[in-house]
Amino acid sequence: MRIVMQPARRSEKDVEQHYQDTIVKPVVFDDHTDVLDAATVDRLRGLFPDGQAQMWGVVPGKKGVNVSRIKKMAPGDWVFFSGDKRLYFGGTIALMWRSKDLATRLWGTDGAGSTWEYMYALSGTRGFDIPVEEVRQLLGWNPNRNIMGISVLGDEESERLQTYLTLEAATAAVTDDAEDAADAERAAAAVAAFDGELERTARRAQRGEQAALKRSLVSGGAGRCALCGRALPAAFLIAAHIKKRSECSDEEKRDLANIAMLACTLGCDAVYEHGYVTVGVGGILEISPLAAGIPEIAAYIADRLSGRTVGWWTPQREPYYQWHRTHTFKEAPPA
Template identity: 60%
Template sequence: MRIVLQPAARSDKDVNQHYLDTIASPVTFANHSDLLAPDVREHLEQLFPEGTARMWGVVPGKKNVNVSKVQKMSAGDFALFSGDKKIYFAGTIALLWRDEKLAERLWGRNHNDQTWEYMYALSGTQGLDITVEEIRQLLSWKPNRNIQGIYILDHSDSETLQAYLSLEPSTADTSSAPAPDPQAEAAAAVGFDGELERTALRAYRGEQAALKRHLLPGHTGQCALCGRVLPAALLVAAHIKKRAVCTDEEKRDFANIAMLACSLGCDSLYERGYVTVIAGGVLQVSPLAHAVAALQEHVEQLAGRAVPWWTEDREPHFRWHRSHTFKAGTPV
């Protein structure tokens, strides 16, 4: 899966209206049954049993410049919406199809008499707050490069950005995707001759051990998120801000950069962005956690809990987690 960068500046009045009409307010399939092709509606209803989905579209562009780009997009790719020097919204492309009449009904036509007929529905949507400058630095772009026109990142950059933002795949119609080649995968595994243990990894493990000793001097400790007192073996030193983007100074700030999180679920929930800590020290649960019954049941006991580990000194790191990792609701 790759990442599609979708320009959509909400400072533009028309773009903002489109966003409010079909992203902030999901499209109800039954309202457009007269236009939706039967096979498209069938796929949509299978992917979205509730009968609604957030939708977006792409115009063909001058001399059909966007058509070849759209043809490279696949269900399962991530779409990141950008505008006003920020990445502010993301989701998994669940389904792609072409429908000029439906696009015209939803969004009208632009000044070139084109409509956004290359349509896609999004699942697993979330809000983000990432500056384009961060993307430039992360992907080693030129200082003046901006996101202009729909653009599909290559696999390497997509993987880098996916890891940086902790993006989780969601529901998608991948029935037409080529099946993996078991022989090729096996050959890649057998043929790997890279270094399995590296000095950097050993140094990292040493750092983690020292960090945990600082946070947990005894045989038991308290999880910063759920508050349970547990044996040391069930607690990890979890970085509040993703370690990979911490400065050396931040990594060495043992008192503020990390917290104890239990391996019974809190560490993974925080790392994957299903929970976060807001300013003032209250635990907040992602709306996406409610989409899975078992996950919702698990996080209900955490929502609204006071987190004593929060302090003003640690707030910048928690703020980074909220804007980069937490699976926030769709911005309205």
């Protein structure tokens, strides 16, 4: 999964109108079958059974400057919308196609008479509020670098940002049969050619503070999950970092009294780590609207977490919970 940076400043009147028309209000496929080819409509309906999807597009640019960048994009990639020095919205590219007629109908044309004909539909969208300065520091960019035109990040930068913000790909079009067959042939050839060692010694780096964290949170061989409140044996509880450990400073990692909470391995650790729940100011559990799209997760949250207040919250721990809310929690897209 690569990361695509899509400049879209909502402070600009035209961009805001486009955002309202096709992001806040998804596009209904049946309204546009006269300008969309039947194959694209069928693929959209297969990906979005409710018959509508959020859509965006890219102009070819002067002398086709954007076309080479667009060709690097593919279904399954993640797109970030940026503007006014922030990343504010994102989602998975579900499908890509080209339609000058539909783009003109939805968004009109720009001052040069071009339209946003290189189109894509989005799935699994969520809101963000991440300063571009934070992205610059994370990826080691020049302090003056801005996101000026649509661009596709390289594998290393994409992976770093994906891990940092706990991005997960949503529904996307599958590759065509030819690509699937080629992948299968490569995999079969790799298996047939394997002649390496069958047994290897596995080594795992131990986090120095983990044992101390667990001891500080568990007493008498048992403890209570901070999220669901269940009292469980220590074997079913882990010392979960409130703020993603990889993003903690050394000082934060040593803040053993505040940086972690007990979370059960029966579900709470996973839904917190993947951003389907978070802890608000005062300890009120907040539930991501995206959880409703996964029935098993929604059922777990409704059964164990809905309406709860987390007693583990304190003002000292609030900065760590605040980081989780702004970087990991799956916010609703901004309206």
